[in-house]
Amino acid sequence: xxxxxLFGDGELPEELSVAELNRRARDAVEGEFGGAVFVRGELVxxxxxxxxxxxxxxRDADASVRCxxxxxxxxxxxxxxxxxxxxxxxxLVRGRPSLWEEKGEYRLTASDIxxxxxxxxxxxxxxxxxxxxxxxxxxxxxxxxxLPPFARRIAVVTSPDGAALxxxxxxxxxxxxxxxxxxxxxxxxxxxAATSLARALGLVNRIxxxxxxxxxxxxxxxxxxxxxxxxxxxxxLAAVRVPTISAVGHETxxxxxxxxxxxxxxxxxxxxEMAVPDGxxxxxxxxxxxxxxxxxxxxxxxxxxxxxxxxxxxLQGALARLIEARRSRVERVAAQLDALxxxxxxxxxxxxxxxxxxxVLSHAADFSSGRPFRLRVSDGTVPARAE
Amino acid sequence: MPKPTPEPPSLQDDLRRLExxxxxxxxxxxxxxxxLVLFEEGVVRLRAARERLSEAEARVKKVVEQADGSxxxxxxxx
Numbered sequence: 001x002x003x004x005x006l007f008g009d010g011e012l013p014e015e016l017s018v019a020e021l022n023r024r025a026r027d028a029v030e031g032e033f034g035g036a037v038f039v040r041g042e043l044v045x046x047x048x049x050x051x052x053x054x055x056x057x058x059r060d061a062d063a064s065v066r067c068x069x070x071x072x073x074x075x076x077x078x079x080x081x082x083x084x085x086x087x088x089x090x091x092l093v094r095g096r097p098s099l100w101e102e103k104g105e106y107r108l109t110a111s112d113i114x115x116x117x118x119x120x121x122x123x124x125x126x127x128x129x130x131x132x133x134x135x136x137x138x139x140x141x142x143x144x145x146x147l148p149p150f151a152r153r154i155a156v157v158t159s160p161d162g163a164a165l166x167x168x169x170x171x172x173x174x175x176x177x178x179x180x181x182x183x184x185x186x187x188x189x190x191x192x193a194a195t196s197l198a199r200a201l202g203l204v205n206r207i208x209x210x211x212x213x214x215x216x217x218x219x220x221x222x223x224x225x226x227x228x229x230x231x232x233x234x235x236x237l238a239a240v241r242v243p244t245i246s247a248v249g250h251e252t253x254x255x256x257x258x259x260x261x262x263x264x265x266x267x268x269x270x271x272x273e274m275a276v277p278d279g280x281x282x283x284x285x286x287x288x289x290x291x292x293x294x295x296x297x298x299x300x301x302x303x304x305x306x307x308x309x310x311x312x313x314x315l316q317g318a319l320a321r322l323i324e325a326r327r328s329r330v331e332r333v334a335a336q337l338d339a340l341x342x343x344x345x346x347x348x349x350x351x352x353x354x355x356x357x358x359x360v361l362s363h364a365a366d367f368s369s370g371r372p373f374r375l376r377v378s379d380g381t382v383p384a385r386a387e
Numbered sequence: 388m389p390k391p392t393p394e395p396p397s398l399q400d401d402l403r404r405l406e407x408x409x410x411x412x413x414x415x416x417x418x419x420x421x422x423l424v425l426f427e428e429g430v431v432r433l434r435a436a437r438e439r440l441s442e443a444e445a446r447v448k449k450v451v452e453q454a455d456g457s458x459x460x461x462x463x464x465x
Contacts, residue, residue: 150398160449160463173445178398183449183463203450206458279440282402286436289405293429296412300422 216247280362
């Protein structure tokens with residue numbers, strides 16, 4: 001007997017083995033989620049099998065799901081949270097929805113179980129603030145402003161005694177001279193820090209001529225960053241009228257201030273690098289303009305002279321005088337070029353350090369101890385060596 | 388869309404204009420008179436840019452609040 005005769009006429013569904021069915025169901029489940037998810041619920045039927053793997057059910061008012069956690073992951077959970085979970089506990093489970101093919105059982109393969117009481121009031125407050133800022137559009141990437149390339153006055157909101165301020169000043173000074181840093185002192189950690197920071201950020205809007213604002217502190221324990229997650233600080237930061245850089249000094253933890261600011265720097269030094277241009281590069285660019293100006297004009301005058309020579313015989317006296325006038329104008333401006341030459345800068349007492357290939361050494365990091373280099377002065381080159 | 392930054396500083400203006408001037412000077416179709424005008428403006432802009440670049444060392448100031456609530460700036464040893 002053939003299949004069509006058993007099931008009647010019409011379109012035939014494809015025939016699958018049980019293994020094939022489960023394999024495809026597993027692909028469908030895993031493909032739907034595309035990775036890990038967090039699921040919150042009550043943990044019940046917790047059991048540690050002899051194999052060391054953990055099995056439990058996660059449920060809420062409407063549904064439940066079977067979960068398992070491999071022995072290897074269990075060790076990590078114990079290390080992070082101290083003790084295995086127990087029935088009735090409210091938890092946040094991190095895991096990948098999957099399907100156990102041998103049994104055709106859908107389940108959540110967990111990699112972490114976090115009791116929500118450990119998440120604590122702090123985390124709940126963080127989520128509340130994040131939601132409030134999101135609702136007001138303050139975390140929207142579209143509201144980020146670009147940083148001015150040559151800010152002349154930069155407000156720095158931080159502790160006046162902190163390492164962060166010292167780092168910002170050192171880096172900014174090494175890169176760029178045409179800047180004024182205005183320190184707006186604030187308490188960055190401990191009781192009252194949020195109020196102090198919010199107030200300092202408010203002052204920034206009252207300082208004339210500020211074109212950029214850096215807010216930050218040096219690295220520290222995670223708890224010390226609380227003020228930068230405070231709602232009043234985030235809102236004050238969003239209200240700063242000029243572009244802002246957040247430099248909370250922590251590579252791994254992103255604070256809400258980091259998300260509100262127009263740019264985030266991993267460290268205060270990195271913030272200073274974003275805030276001011278590299279002076280050596282700008283000088284090079286300006287020198288390049290001088291060279292191109294001169295070359296451009298020289299070519300123009302050559303073309304004009306050739307044209308004049310070709311038609312010279314037919315020129316009347318008046319025209320000849322006009323040409324003479326032009327020529328003297330060219331000579332006059334050409335003399336100005338000399339004053340713009342880099343050599344004239346050297347003549348004023350500046351010198352340029354170069355390596356053997358002629359590259360300009362403009363940063364302290366270029367001078368490793370014992371490295372030989374050449375010092376270009378107005379009338380020659382002096383061999384030198386870094387100590 | 389990113390919001391525009393406030394009033395562009397003049398060094399930025401000078402560099403932008405210089406870029407524009409050298410491009411036009413390098414273009415084939417500028418006549419000599421126009422080239423001279425461009426060149427002379429370029430020299431002025433170049434000098435202004437250099438002056439700005441050789442300004443005194445970066446200054447560090449500190450905001451202080453006066454008794455009447457206004458803000459003042461004092462030098463900070465940094």
